[in-house]
Amino acid sequence: MAISSCYTDDMQEKHGFQMKILFRSLMLTGIFFELVIVLASVIGGGFPLQVVTFPLVLILVALGLLFSGMIRDRLACDSWASSLSKTARRFGVPRRALVLLVSEIYSITSFARVFNRVKPVQVGEIHTGYKNLRTVVFLIVGLVVVEIVVVHLAITSEIWRIVLFVSSLYALVLLLGFYTSIRMNPHVVESDSLKIRHGIRFSCVIPWEQVRSLKGVGAGQGGDIFVNEDNELRVPVLSEVNLRLELHSTVVIEDLYFGEAEITAVDFYCDDKKALLDSAKQVLDQ
Known part of the structure; x- marks a missing residue:
């Protein structure tokens, strides 16, 4: 392509x-x-x-x-x-500076949907991939709240109280915005393709005719999205993947951080890999 x-x-x-x-x-x-x-x-x-x-x-x-x-x-x-x-x-x-700017803006806007529920799609089945991230996020939120209280009691300077409070609050907004973007952009099994997503950073649509195999895998290593020397893409959540999709030929994907790339396989994470595999099997058997 x-x-x-x-x-x-x-x-x-x-x-x-x-x-x-x-x-x-x-x-x-x-x-x-x-x-x-x-x-x-x-x-x-x-x-x-x-x-x-x-x-x-x-x-x-x-x-x-x-x-x-x-x-x-x-x-x-x-x-x-x-x-x-x-x-x-x-x-x-630098492209990296523009990427960070866009990511930050999207995290802030995603925060506005932090209490929204994931809406079902009109065509296809959604499969989320965020639940192993939820515990870590809630733990960090609790620690930030405790930090705000402790800092408020420990620091006497009103200016520094305000500066640290605003900084902590802003970091909290970015974290919850990132978490919300992951939660609100699930994978989608459609009749003609599989859509794999990771927040606002990554999205690709794989036609079923390009799929050679789709199976469960172990967690693997590496916490970042990257393409290795064999053109295999890894899309982990908290360094974890549990599904592997192999392709008959290369497919072009887009990632906010590194742009476009040609891939031959994708390792990604889904909360319920069995449900996604069953959905894919139903589509492929039709």
């Missing part, structure tokens, strides 16, 4: 080079003048409000160009996994 045109289209190379120069010029100029103003203020002497805000305006314009470019590329490429590589090239910024 061919790699997405978002990775191979060079028609806008000249425009991308110009955008890279403009973005970097605005950012570096804004940061330089902001440092000069701060240094001059420390040495002595005030500045009019217009002078102080001028560098910030340059930085905000640069960020506005970046964010609008991210949205435009996302609409053109249909997924963040492919669009972020294009945006990173056009603006000359």
